[in-house]
Amino acid sequence: xxxxxxxxxxxxxxxxxxxxxxxxxxxxxxxxxxxxxxxxxxxxxxxxxxxxxxxxxxxxxxxxxxxxxxxxxxxxxxxxxxxxxxxxxxxxxxxxxxxxxxxxxxxxxxxxxxxxxxxxxxxxxxxxxxxxxxxxxxxxxxxxxxxxxxxxxxxxxxxxxxxxxxxxxxxxxxxxxxxxxxxxxxxxxxxxxxxxxxxxxxxxxxxxxxxxxxxxxxxxxxxxxxxxxx
Ligand code: VGL
Ligand code: ZN
Numbered sequence: 001x002x003x004x005x006x007x008x009x010x011x012x013x014x015x016x017x018x019x020x021x022x023x024x025x026x027x028x029x030x031x032x033x034x035x036x037x038x039x040x041x042x043x044x045x046x047x048x049x050x051x052x053x054x055x056x057x058x059x060x061x062x063x064x065x066x067x068x069x070x071x072x073x074x075x076x077x078x079x080x081x082x083x084x085x086x087x088x089x090x091x092x093x094x095x096x097x098x099x100x101x102x103x104x105x106x107x108x109x110x111x112x113x114x115x116x117x118x119x120x121x122x123x124x125x126x127x128x129x130x131x132x133x134x135x136x137x138x139x140x141x142x143x144x145x146x147x148x149x150x151x152x153x154x155x156x157x158x159x160x161x162x163x164x165x166x167x168x169x170x171x172x173x174x175x176x177x178x179x180x181x182x183x184x185x186x187x188x189x190x191x192x193x194x195x196x197x198x199x200x201x202x203x204x205x206x207x208x209x210x211x212x213x214x215x216x217x218x219x220x221x222x223x224x225x226x227x228x229x230x
Contacts, residue, residue: 002166003164004044004045004228004230006037007185008049008118008170009169009178012052012101012107012172014100015173016031021098021107024173025200030197033198035114038120040121043225046164047125047158048126049159050115050130051130051131051132051155051177052101053108053140053177054133055102057102057103061133062096071095072095072096073095074096079148079150128154130153131153138151143181144156166191167185167190168194169193170195172200175206175207192218192220198225
């Protein structure tokens, strides 16, 4: 038997138009469809999980910490100074962002209408909020671990404890946190899906490359929840 979990990625004010500091175009338009998925009479979820990007005010992924323009690319060094075969400290080139999802600010809050519905599944289906991005010295796109694969969140243990077999992802952003979370999820051995119509990208112009990354990562792209057999 399938035991499917719904994972809603980063449905937070800073990623939502019109006022979010890192607003993803069209982000607000997917909220209602995601709320509809919380109808646990209709959809027999084994668990529902929401994730929350949760940064300290001086997080390393903020352009403001480096005096450069948001959305530019910077080279980051390994947070523990680990070296490659040639003896140089490992590096990763990553995008830097406007300040966003600072802990305990309005921008970090999960959409209120979603949260109301999410809280109503209590007692019917196990639910959890998994935070990421709270270690200042490293970026996190995946809700499983940081981009250096050094620190694990409680995501995988939560899914395993609930004996989840399948994971269905929706949310923001399709080309960053949803994508990296889904690929890690598939690599951890879960049968993994993303519902494309319930996601939006930061860079929609790169959609075919983004879709390829999902497919190469073993994630099945569905247009709608109707394409999933419970
Ligand atoms: C995200 C950029 C920075 C996301 C989070 O949720 O996709 N993107 N932090
Ligand atoms: Zn972030």
